Amino acid sequence: DVKVTQSSRYLVKRTGEKVFLECVQDMDHENMFWYRQDPGLGLRLIYFSYDVKMKEKGDIPEGYSVSREKKERFSLILESASTNQTSMYLCASSVRGFRLNYGYTFGSGTRLTVV
Amino acid sequence: DAKTTQPTSMDCAEGRAANLPCNHSTISGNEYVYWYRQIHSQGPQYIIHGLKNNETNEMASLIITEDRKSSTLILPHATLRDTAVYYCIVRVYNTDKLIFGTGTRLQVFP
Numbered sequence: 001d002v003k004v005t006q007s008s009r010y011l012v013k014r015t016g017e018k019v020f021l022e023c024v025q026d027m028d029h030e031n032m033f034w035y036r037q038d039p040g041l042g043l044r045l046i047y048f049s050y051d052v053k054m055k056e057k058g059d060i061p062e063g064y065s066v067s068r069e070k071k072e073r074f075s076l077i078l079e080s081a082s083t084n085q086t087s088m089y090l091c092a093s094s095v096r097g098f099r100l101n102y103g104y105t106f107g108s109g110t111r112l113t114v115v
Numbered sequence: 116d117a118k119t120t121q122p123t124s125m126d127c128a129e130g131r132a133a134n135l136p137c138n139h140s141t142i143s144g145n146e147y148v149y150w151y152r153q154i155h156s157q158g159p160q161y162i163i164h165g166l167k168n169n170e171t172n173e174m175a176s177l178i179i180t181e182d183r184k185s186s187t188l189i190l191p192h193a194t195l196r197d198t199a200v201y202y203c204i205v206r207v208y209n210t211d212k213l214i215f216g217t218g219t220r221l222q223v224f225p
Binding site for chain 2: 031
């Protein structure tokens, strides 16, 4: 019954590496989102996408990029990983507009450690 | 964007009602209030949402004040499995964007 799948639960990468975090949803949702979660800071929006090939910056886009080539897949890219990007990353999806009855469906998260 | 203010933490005895408050004094007329919760090591889970009227579902009730500047999430009979962080969120008008804060950590004790 998994609906939003994040490719890795735990990930360890080295400083300077290019990192891809993958998210796939099977609910035919138009919207997809990437958040990061840090202790004391809650969830902060990095990027979101309303449609294929469309993206908008969230509150903390610096150091990240995204790709959405297919409706079901939304990738978060760390071009050159740094230690301050060590965090829990959460992907979410939702239907578009005021049909947003239940809001977002979240994945289980990817805990990324950059060493 | 409308901001929300929640207490950092609360306790509740098992079987009692848990009342979680939220202030959103800058909310606009067309902005919805959403509640989510996050159990440790999982992604946040939708609970309930509302605009003006009180709402109830199988998980909880949402009471929104008449001036809409605050709301209360009510878990009528809290269980140990309700221990989680609860987020009150105002949906940004005319977008599908949800801005999360730091939430309230609810601890249900036996």
